[in-house]
Amino acid sequence: MSHLLTISLSSAILVPCVLSLRQLPLSLTKASISSSRNLSMDSSDSQHFQNVVVMRHGDRLDNTEPLWVSTAARPWDPPLADPGKVRAFCTGRKLRSQLGFPIHRVLVSPFLRCVQTASEVISALCAIDDDPVNMTGDGVAIDPSKLKVSIEFGLCEMMSREAIRLELAPKDGNWGFNVSELEAMLPAGTVDTTVERVYQELPQYEEGVPGSRIRYEKVIQALADKFPSENLLLVTHGEGVGVSISAFMKDATVYEVDYCAFSHSRRPIFFGNNESFTAGNFQALTKHGQTGISYYPLSPITNPV
Secondary structure (H helix, E strand, C coil): CCCEEEEEEEEEEEEECCCCCCCCCCCEEECCCCCCCCCCCCEEECCEEEEEEECCCCCCCHHCCCCHHHCCCCCCCCEHHHHHHHHHHHHHHHHHHHHHHHCCCCEEECCCHHHHHHHHHHHHHEEECCCCCCCCCCCCCHHHHCEEEEECCCCCCCCCCCCCCCCCCCCCCCCCCHHHHHHHHHCCCEECCCCCCCCCCCCCCCHHHHHHHHHHHHHHHHHHHHHCCEEEEEECCHHHHHHHCCCCCCCCCEEEEECEEEEEEEEEEEECCCCCEEEECCCCCCCCCCCEEECCCCCCCCCCC
8 A cells, every 4th residue: 555545554644635636516406306205304494404425434354454456366355353243233232322413324335345344333223132242243133124235336445456456456447346245245135135336336447535535525516416305324435525624614635544433414405395405515424533533623614514
C-alpha cells in the first residue's frame, strides 16, 4: 500500500482531503420515491429525517497474515481475519443498541471482506435473542424481516494502485465477483435481488484517488435518493467512510478510519404528492474519535454543507 491509503492492523490512514474536487448538488432536490416501505423514522409533522450510516469493513486477513497473498487465488480480495468477524458482529450490536433508530436497508461493496462484515452486522441487528455470549453471527437465530441487503458495485474499494497494488490486480482485468455467490454468504431471507444497482459494473482500474472520492460521494447521495423513506447502512472501505465525513461537514479533513468505524449523517425529507419528495442537505453528525474516525477540525461544524 502506498502512503495514500495505509492499512494497519486497526486503521486506515487516509490522505487528508477536503472534498472540493467536485461537489455534487446538495441543495434541495426532488426525485420520485422508489420505495413504498412504511417505516418508522424521526418525524415532526410532514418532515422526516433519513439517517445514513457508512461503515468500514473489519480486520482483513492479509494484514494479520502477510504471506497470505503469495498463495491466494484472489490476492486482491482478502477475507476477514477471525478478529474482524468478532469486531463486525460487536459493531452491529453497538449499532442496534446505540443508534436510536432502526436500519432498514444495507448496501454493501462486493469485496469479500465487506460482504463478510455485512453478514456479521446483519446477524447482530436482526438477532432474535441478543445473547451477550455470542461474539459472531455463527448460529445466531435472526428475524430476516427487519431489513434487506443488496450488493452495490459503487461502494467497492478504490480501483487504483494506491489501494490495490498493480502486481495484485488480475492480469486479465476480470475481478471475478459473482453476485449470486456473494448474496449466498448473507443471512438467509435478507437479500433483496430486485434492487437495481447504482453502478451496474465495477469502475475501471486506475480510476485514481480523486475519481474514487467523487464516486463515493455520488453513490452515497444516489442510494439515499433511491430509498428516501429508509435508514441506510452502507458497508464499504476506508476511503468511502472518509468521504462520508468530508463531503457533508464543512472544512473537515479525515486522516484515520479504524476497522468497522462508521459515520452517521442525517437529512430532512419532505414527502409530497404523486410519490415525490424534497430532500434537504445531509449533515454529518459524527464527532472526532467517537466511532473510530479521526478528522480535523476537531469540533463538528453545525451548519450543513
